């Protein structure tokens with residue numbers, strides 16, 4: 001129904017399999033993630049949402065005993081290909097975690113950290129990036145007078161938005177968010193949701209959430225994972241009004257198991 | 258899983274069943290009052306119609322509470338939103354039964370033979386109402402489709418009623434006021450059939466997620 005106005009896909013997962021030793025954590029995952037849209041990943045604990053998210057910017061590479069088969073194509077190119085530079089991949093595909101993890105340094109340095117590692121030294125340029133990123137993350141007004149104070153002195157919700165600003169500072173194309181609002185109060189949560197919806201004109205957002213209402217509020221597409229498999233992927237309204245698979249229905253209506 | 262929610266959904270279903278039963282009572286009584294030309298029977302219809310108004314508010318309350326507190330999705334959401342739409346039609350059926358009863362009270366001089374065709378029409382309409390509510394309670398797609406098909410029968414009856422009343426008006430002008438009363442009653446039964454059809458369409462939505470209005474606009 002939405003196939004026509006769905007536009008371009010930015011990432012394609014093609015028969016993706018991932019093993020942690022004997023644990024077959026992702027089983028033949030194939031689907032396309034639309035560009036400039038918000039895609040929600042839902043499913044019960046342990047079904048592989050975070051694992052899948054991490055394969056998208058190769059955060060699983062360092063896990064001992066991990067084996068990955070199949071392909072993840074980013075703009076048509078296999079990110080597991082030999083020629084791929086992981087640092088530049090992660091610049092394009094940024095990640096925000098469940099728990100805010102600002103670096104133990106000033107707010108300014110948190111945001112400037114990424115651009116500096118990519119070689120930007122000019123102070124005026126950095127100032128500009130810091131302000132833009134903090135504005136984009138909807139926290140500029142709250143911190144503009146204390147940029148040189150430690151980021152650790154901020155509230156949880158503010159820290160989370162600092163982390164989003166930090167991810168945005170390197171101008172990624174894709175933002176991966178793993179339960180990024182699960183520890184936040186409703187006000188901070190709605191700020192981050194608003195943010196995600198605003199950002200999608202420029203970024204592609206992929207978010208893991210356990211909050212069905214959140215998936216409904218913000219996402220355009222929803223993927224339902226179960227036991228390492230992708231059960232159903234489709235536009236969010238269809239998934240939540242008439243899912244095709246009985247297991248999806250059971251999960252989203254809270255009648256699972 | 259979700260035992261409490263499922264219990265509340267069951268309560269909703271019971272209320273819908275009760276409301277459906279009131280609907281049937283209302284039009285069955287109105288039809289009987291008509292066929293027996295009985296003012297006593299007709300007088301029993303308005304209280305049922307008031308009870309339907311009350312039930313509509315009760316069910317609305319349950320639905321809104323469920324929407325707010327349980328934030329239902331998928332099949333649950335469809336069932337609750339279908340119920341919310343259906344009660345409007347059920348309440349209207351009560352109003353129309355009351356309108357019929359009101360005419361019966363003031364009607365005079367009609368002969369049994371003129372009323373006969375309307376009785377058949379009434380039976381068809383009552384059947385549609387019963388079946389549409391049944392279809393909801395059992396989430397029975399086939400039964401809902403049958404109701405929609407049956408609407409043609411009721412419409413056909415109405416055409417026949419109109420024709421016979423026109424004949425009467427032409428041949429016996431002094432029967433004109435009776436003919437007009439009967440025409441109104443026929444129109445109300447025809448509307449009742451339409452409401453039952455609406456209910457059946459919401460049952461289909463509840464079961465399949467497809468509503469006919471969407472089909473028509475596509």
Ligand SMILES: Nc1ncnc2c1ncn2[C@@H]1O[C@H](COP(=O)(O)OP(=O)(O)OP(=O)(O)O)[C@@H](O)[C@H]1O
Nearest residue numbers: 020023025043044045046047048049050051052063
């Ligand atoms: N680093 C790891 N080493 C070994 N096994 C892992 C590792 N990370 C995850 N797993 C396993 O892979 C499976 C999927 O885990 P994953 O963290 O992706 O689930 P999830 O869907 O994100 O769950 P949750 O909702 O609880 O965050 C689980 O069986 C988990 O135990």
Ligand SMILES: [Mg+2]
Nearest residue numbers: 049050051208
């Ligand atoms: Mg996880």
